[in-house]
Amino acid sequence: MSIASQASEITLPAVTNYTTVYDFLCAKFPFITPQVWQQRIADGKVHWHDGEPITEQTGYMPSKRLCYYREVEAExxxxxxxxxxxxxxxxxxADKPHFLPVTPGGQYVNECLLARLKKQTGITxxxxxxxxxxxTAGLVLFSINPASRADYCQLFSLQKITKQYxxxxKLTASIEQQLLRQSLPLQWQIKNRIEKATPKFINHIVKGEANSESDIQLAAKCDNKGLFxxxxxxxxxxxxxLHMLSLGMPILNDIYYPELQPKGPPQFDAPLQLLAKKLAFIDPITGQKQSFSSSFQLSEW
Structure with missing residues (x-):
């Protein structure tokens, strides 16, 4: 059994029909049995944000922050x-390797980038x-200081940060023919609409007003493969x-697209060939230009 070293937090919805916190947890997390929640509550692994433990009879309190500790059988x-x-x-x-999640989720509790960094730096x-x-491997930006956190969040919400992957x-036959007539780079601007699909952890492109946009460039070619x-x-x-798929060139070793692969253990020898290579922005506090480049390389190139 692997138990999270840091509590997960959730704010109870403002409007619900739940009588107790226990009722809410059972409904919110249907894949966790009521017996497991009963045991976690009895063990003191569910409490309010101020540390006060709850019981099975603790009344539901809208908008109050609740803490709980995630558990998995084998992480x-x-x-x-x-x-x-x-x-x-x-x-x-931070530079994240392939296969490591950024935050806890699913089978991953302590084996995530956030937990690793908290342990390494001592910054809670x-x-x-x-x-x-x-x-996906590559660069992830973390906030350390709550006082300046909103300033750095706005880099993303206001699209003031440049991310390059x-x-x-594998190149399509038509692209290879085009390269006989035209030198590199080749460029595309992709705009389309992306919506949730089934199962819910994948998406697909649908008709309608565009809600996604990417600029894609074929920068180099080696045999029948391209570096984009x-x-x-x-x-x-x-x-x-999805945007690479729409060009007829799905990213190598993608277990979701174009066809969802059966769930199995991580294939550490065949990582997805996608890397968050560069981040650049004007620091909202100092006004200085910040630019970072991942130290990782894609194994298929």
């Missing part, structure tokens, strides 16, 4: 190291300002994977 171990590339009193830039109030898929994919530079303008889930 996978990711055998790759992360790296801290930069740290000051306001933010930290560390907050990721954006996300990378577990399958690298990807490797991808600059997302928006930040929809799996946007870059």
């Amino acid at each position: 996978p171990v990711v055998p790759f190291a992360h790296r801290i590339l930069y740290q000051d009193k306001h933010f930290l830039v 109030d560390l907050v990721p300002l954006h996300r990378l898929d577990r399958d 690298q990807a490797v994919a 530079c991808l600059t997302p303008v928006t930040g929809k889930t799996h946007q870059l994977r």
Whole structure:
């Protein structure tokens, strides 16, 4: 059994019909049995934000913050190291390996980038300002200082940060023919609408007003593979994977697209060929330009 070293937090919805906190937890997390919640509550693993424990009879309190400790029977171990590339009193830039989630979720409790960094730095109030898929490697920006956190959050909400990715994919026959007539780079601007699909953890492209945009460039070619530079303008889930798929060139080793693969253990020898390579922005506190580049390389290139 692996138990989270840090509590997860949830704010109870303002409007519900729940009588007790226990009722809410059972409904909110249907894949966790009522007996498990009963045991966690009895063991003191569920409490209010101020540390006061709850019981099965504790009344539901709208908008109050609740803490609980996630548990999994067997947590996978990711055998790759992360790296801290930069740290000051306001933010930290980490380089995440493939297969490591940014935050706890699913089977992952302590084996995530956030938990690793908290343990390494001793900083408990560390907050990721954006996300990378577990399958994607590269740069993640974290806030250290609550006083300046909103300033760095706005870099993303106001699209004042530049993110550039690298990807490797097999070239289509038509692209290879085009390269006989035209030199590199080749460029595309992709705009389309992305919505949730089934199962709910994947997305798909549908008709309608565009809500996603990426600039894609084929930067280099080796045999039948290409190295692509991808600059997302928006930040929809799996946007870059879907936009490469829309060009007929899905990213190598993608277990979601074009076809969802059966669930199984991580294939550490075949990582998704997608890397968050660069981050650049004007520091909202100092006014200085900040630019970072991942130290990782894509294995298929």
